[in-house]
Amino acid sequence: MARPSLAGRRLYLVCDAAFDRVEEALHGGVDIVQLRDRALPDRELLAHARRLATLAHDHDALFVVNDRVDIALLARADGVHVGQDDLHPRELRRLCGENLLIGLSTHNREQIEHADEVDYLSVGPVHETPTKPGRASVGHDLIRYAAAHADLPWFAIGGIGPETAPAVAAAGATRFAVVRAITQARQPRGIAEQLRRMLAR
Amino acid sequence: MARPSLAGRRLYLVCDAAFDRVEEALHGGVDIVQLRDRALPDRELLAHARRLATLAHDHDALFVVNDRVDIALLARADGVHVGQDDLHPRELRRLCGENLLIGLSTHNREQIEHADEVDYLSVGPVHETPTKPGRASVGHDLIRYAAAHADLPWFAIGGIGPETAPAVAAAGATRFAVVRAITQARQPRGIAEQLRRMLAR
Numbered sequence: 329m330a331r332p333s334l335a336g337r338r339l340y341l342v343c344d345a346a347f348d349r350v351e352e353a354l355h356g357g358v359d360i361v362q363l364r365d366r367a368l369p370d371r372e373l374l375a376h377a378r379r380l381a382t383l384a385h386d387h388d389a390l391f392v393v394n395d396r397v398d399i400a401l402l403a404r405a406d407g408v409h410v411g412q413d414d415l416h417p418r419e420l421r422r423l424c425g426e427n428l429l430i431g432l433s434t435h436n437r438e439q440i441e442h443a444d445e446v447d448y449l450s451v452g453p454v455h456e457t458p459t460k461p462g463r464a465s466v467g468h469d470l471i472r473y474a475a476a477h478a479d480l481p482w483f484a485i486g487g488i489g490p491e492t493a494p495a496v497a498a499a500g501a502t503r504f505a506v507v508r509a510i511t512q513a514r515q516p517r518g519i520a521e522q523l524r525r526m527l528a529r
Numbered sequence: 530m531a532r533p534s535l536a537g538r539r540l541y542l543v544c545d546a547a548f549d550r551v552e553e554a555l556h557g558g559v560d561i562v563q564l565r566d567r568a569l570p571d572r573e574l575l576a577h578a579r580r581l582a583t584l585a586h587d588h589d590a591l592f593v594v595n596d597r598v599d600i601a602l603l604a605r606a607d608g609v610h611v612g613q614d615d616l617h618p619r620e621l622r623r624l625c626g627e628n629l630l631i632g633l634s635t636h637n638r639e640q641i642e643h644a645d646e647v648d649y650l651s652v653g654p655v656h657e658t659p660t661k662p663g664r665a666s667v668g669h670d671l672i673r674y675a676a677a678h679a680d681l682p683w684f685a686i687g688g689i690g691p692e693t694a695p696a697v698a699a700a701g702a703t704r705f706a707v708v709r710a711i712t713q714a715r716q717p718r719g720i721a722e723q724l725r726r727m728l729a730r
Contacts, residue, residue: 369614370596395571398599402620413570419603 331427332390332406334448334481338527339520340505342394342459342485344368345376347511354387356520358510362409364394377403392431397423407431407447417445433485435466440478449478450505453486454496459507460486468499475500490522497526532628533591533607535561535649535682539728540721541706543595543660543686545569546577548712555588557721559711563610565595578604593632598624608632608648618646634686636667641679650679651706654687655697660708661687669700676701691723698727 341358343350344365354361361384363377377393381403384391392407393400397420400408407429408420417430424430429447434440443449451474456465465486474482484501489509496504504523513519542559544551545566555562562585564578578594582604585592593608594601598621601609608630609621618631625631630648635641644650652675657666666687675683685702690710697705705724714720 370611370616371614374616374620396599398597398616398624401624402616410571413572415571415575415599415603419575423599423602 331429331447334390334429337390337481338503339524340450340483340485340503341510341520342505342507343511345373349516350380350383351387352515352517353510353520354384354389356517357524358389358520360384360390360392362392362394362505364409366395370399374399374402377405381405390429392429397428400424400428409433409450412439417443421445434482435463436470437473437477440470440474440482443480446480449474449480449482450485451478451482451501452484452505454484455487455492457487457508468495471496471499471501475502488523490519493523493526502527532630532648535591535630538591538682539704540725541651541684541686541704542711542721543706543708544712546574550717551581551584552588553716553718554711554721555585555590557718558725559590559721561585561591561593563593563595563706565610567596571600575600575603578606582606591630593630598629601625601629610634610651613640618644622646635683636664637671638674638678641671641675641683644681647681650675650681650683651686652679652683652702653685653706655685656688656693658688658709669696672697672700672702676703689724691720694724694727703728 337359339358340360341353342362342364363380377399381391390406392409393405394409395414397408409431411433431448432443432446433450453465483503483505484496485505488504488506510516510519538560540559541561542554543563543565546569564581578600582592591607593610594606595610596615598609610632612634632649633644633647634651654666672685684704684706685697686706689705689707711717711720
């Protein structure tokens with residue numbers, strides 16, 4: 329098994345275990361699914377991760393676990409995603425070996441520049457979002473900076489939906505990570521299709 | 530490296546990162562230290578685990594991490610301790626290999642009888658405790674049951690301190706795990722010594 333490629337993967341869904349319409353989102357063009365659920369006991373989290381891994385792989389999508397490399401390994405995920413206060417990517421690599429993707433959340437220029445031990449970045453939040461209370465929005469400036477300077481594949485994140493996405497794409501983003509735009513949508517497939525079309529241009 | 534032995538180890542301290550007098554407790558006779566802190570970001574948790582591991586090992590004590598096998602592996606802990614809703618011991622073993630001890634919290638006879646994939650048990654809470662709100666106390670009955678039937682080393686836990694310990698020992702406990710009795714003590718070393726003396730009889 330080799331580390332999966334991110335080539336061509338552009339629409340990344342972050343969801344908790346309560347979101348049960350992942351398959352619709354996958355049909356709409358989501359090509360990476362991340363499970364982020366800090367409320368669930370570990371045994372349930374692992375069971376859910378295994379179901380999502382199977383579902384994602386059945387649709388040729390990648391599956392990533394937030395924070396927890398132990399769950400990622402046991403669920404045969406394709407990657408693990410961490411923030412700046414989580415285990416350092418260097419430590420994660422010691423545990424997961426060479427086959428897992430490691431993703432890192434970045435929120436400023438310095439973090440983007442110094443992220444040299446991971447496989448991809450998220451950059452945001454572009455807009456303030458209830459998903460990350462207390463985190464200041466980085467606006468379109470940091471998106472432009474990432475578009476000019478990031479050496480790795482990166483996903484713009486934070487309040488991105490059909491209405492806000494065009495300006496984020498105009499600022500240079502070629503990949504989106506979304507949470508509420510899809511998890512709270514009445515028609516996740518339709519929203520995913522709209523976002524995917526913007527990225528295909 | 531072989532899996533550490535629990536022979537002769539009888540006084541188990543469970544503490545969070547805020548408890549800074551672990552060394553006094555070790556001088557008093559604590560011979561296993563567990564780090565349990567769900568509030569700390571992972572990066573800080575690992576840093577603290579590494580300090581505690583060194584401290585414990587300097588005093589010939591064992592070091593165990595609660596819940597998190599990833600932190601246990603990176604900190605070179607001797608073991609990982611889980612509850613009934615955490616990752617199953619069989620899954621933990623896949624991740625940690627043969628060198629780490631696995632401990633399991635048990636709360637009734639059935640859990641004691643079916644714990645065949647771990648290295649040791651905790652049995653309790655003997656008394657209700659603010660450390661585990663909402664968990665009914667199991668009283669001395671389950672301690673007597675464990676004393677008669679447990680196949681593995683086991684530690685009585687839950688509100689055990691100098692005043693309550695004699696009755697727990699009389700019910701058959703030969704090992705204690707303590708939290709507040711030591712972490713909230715003015716003289717952790719003195720309390721540890723008292724408890725250790727009861728177990729030496």
